[in-house]
Amino acid sequence: MTSTSIPPAELTVLSPHDGTPVGTLPCAGADEVRDAVATARAAALDWARTSPEERGRWVRAAADALADHAEEVAGLNTRETGKLPQEALGGVMAGVGTLHQYAELGPVHRGHSLRGHALASDYTVAEPRGVVAAITPWNDPVAVAAGLLGAALVTGNTVVHKPSERCPHTGARLGEILAGVLPEGVLVTVTGGPETGQILTEQAGLDVLAHVGSTATGVAIAHAALSTGAHVIRENGGNDPLVVDDDVDPVWAAEQAAIGAFTNAGQICTSVERVYVHRAIAEPFLEALAAEARRRNADQALAPLVDRRMREAVHAHVLHALEHGATALAGGTIPEGPGSHYPATVLSGCTEDLPVITEETFGPVAPVRIVDSFEEGLRWAAGGRYGLAATVLTGRIAHAQRAIAELPAGTVKVNNVFGGAPGGAAQPRRASGAGFGYGPELLDEMTQVKVVHVEMPPTP
Template identity: 85%
Template sequence: MTSTSSPPAEMTVLSPHDGTPVGTLPCAGEEEVRGAIATARAAAPDWARTSPEERGRLVRAAADALAQHAEEVAALNTRETGKLAHEALGGVLAGVGTLHQYAELGPVHRGHALRGGALASDYTVAEPRGVVAAITPWNDPVAVAAGLLGAALVTGNTVVHKPSERCPHTGARLGEILAAALPDGVLVTVTGGPETGRLLTDQADLDVLAHVGSTETGRAIARAALDTGAHVIRENGGNDPLVVDDDVDPAWAAEQAAIGAFTNAGQICTSVERIYVHRAVAEPFLHALAAEARQRNREAALAPLVDRRMRDAVHGHVRAALQDGATALEGGEVPEGAGSFYPATVLRDCTDAMQVMTEETFGPVAPVRVVDSFAEGLHLASRDRYGLAATVLTGRIAHAQRAIAELPAGTVKVNNVFGGAPGGAAQPRRDSGAGFGYGPELLDEMTQVKVVHVEMPSSR
């Protein structure tokens, strides 16, 4: 991939609440990007030789430092992205927990003994890959970054981190706090927009490109790695379905759908993006879902979308669906006033020809299609180019097992849209990415395996 334009000198972030400036930061150009990589490369040998226990101790200290500044970082996140204050703080604390988790897992990450000759030793050794470029998103900037940074650091890699241009102040402050607890050069942060990102991923002196964000950007990163040979880890967009069976309580199902579609104003990679509901419970389900949306709108319980560009994209999907025959039971109109707020929206009579069903809308929109059977809903849910996550609501174990077997997604959830145990990891499918992005398996992604064979020398 070849960069087509140089970064601007600086970027200004506007508040999604009222459009006022949050602040201005510089955009790293080619000299700054190359310098950041050179700094991380120079620090890599000593960091790789540092004992796993010591690396774990230092990452734990970085996590503790972040915990001390949690409210400050959360406030920055709220100002830049509009995330509700308690959710922003929750994201920072989740990041602290993730760093602590990797600080514990890193020292016990090990190779495997192999079965060889009786007088020989055969085993594998996990070695750091080198320098990791981590490109992270704005929708949960601390929690997501903590996963990639923590796993890379405890396995002996050094990191150049580029946070999203939609929350550069949050990312820069996160980098300052963590880097202060680590040896010089082990973690370097660069800020900038897409041009800076392209400059970073184009560089040949990188060993890993780790990305969480849009499918379009993920594809560009994967193409760049074809030239540079970097290992790619990417979690990209999703168009996650929810299938509602005919034997569940429609009010409970609507509550689950609302949580999945409206939490963080729908700006979560695993948000519910399309709903297939059995005709037998469709009407009470739609009535209850519209009531859930109406309550959120009436109580102003939604955060704004990250900016007006995102709101324009979300409303574009909704407007096109309404023009093609969908009906808005709640929401669907751009509110007056400053900022980038968008109402919780419920659409009925949707079809799979509509963009709101085929693409990731990434806003507080719940498009619904009525189906005549669970099998039909499962079939339609499976027919998509994404494969991040999927949820089914059913009281039948046979239907749950069939969904688990047939849904082509990295994560399948039954009867809880955001359920899951700590430390879980999944491999996204199709256009949603590749590689493990979380959990203990991310330590494997950040290392490369060396096979060792040792024998006694010949006595002849």
């Protein structure tokens, strides 16, 4: 894979709220990217030799620095991506918490003692891989970046970070804050669009390519790694199903569906992207879900989509569904005025061949298909090319256990669309990626294991 385009000189971001310019940043070209990788490589040996405890102290200091600038970074995030202020601040503080978590976990990340000869020692050592390229998304830019950066740094790797071109000011300021308290060269940030990202992933001096974002970009990164030999970690797109059984309260189920489909305007990797509801409760469920959507639209409780390009893609899925027999019970039209707002939308009468069902829409859209049994809903939910997460709402333990066993997803949630314990981790499947992208297991992804055998020489 070779670079085919030269990055533009600058990157301008427009506000998704009203279309006004947020600011302009330079795009890193081939020379700047090579220099960034070389800087990280030059710092790698000393950083790897730093004790895990000391690295933990550095990462903890970086977390504290981010906390001191939380309001500033959250404000940039809101201006660039449209994220609601409270949610943007929550994302920054989640990033602070993640950095603190890895600062504690890093020093206790350890190898294993192996059982060999009684007069020999056998064990494994976890060593840093080297230089990590972290390519992070715009929909939760600080929290996601903090996970990859924290795990990489605390295990002794240096990092070149490329934030999304949709929030470069947020990513650049994050890099300034963190790098400002870390040893020189340990964390380097480059800004730019897809061209800059492609140049970065093709660098031979990288040991890890860590990516959270679209499936198409993840596939391109995996192809690049075939040439460079870099270890790949990627969490990519999802098309997460929600299966609603006939024994649950339809109003509560509709609230769960609305939370899953409309939070952050549907711009979450694990958003509910398709709903399979049992025919026995379909009518009250759809009424309640449409009411939830209309309430959010009336209260203007939804953030805008990140830009008009995203809005066009979301609306194309909705229009295609409407042209092929679906009905909009709420939303479904582009509002007048500036910015890239899109209403919470409920589609009934959806069939399995619609892109709004088969692909990742990534907007505040809840496409609903009515099924005649829980088994039918489970069968449809298990289909498709993605495997990020799935949710079932049921009061039957047998149905819950069957869903857990049969749904081919990295995460299965029962009776809570966004439930999960602290420290959880998951392996995406199929087109949704590969490797652990967060949690304690990410420390394993960022290290490589060396097996050691030691015994005494023969006595003369």
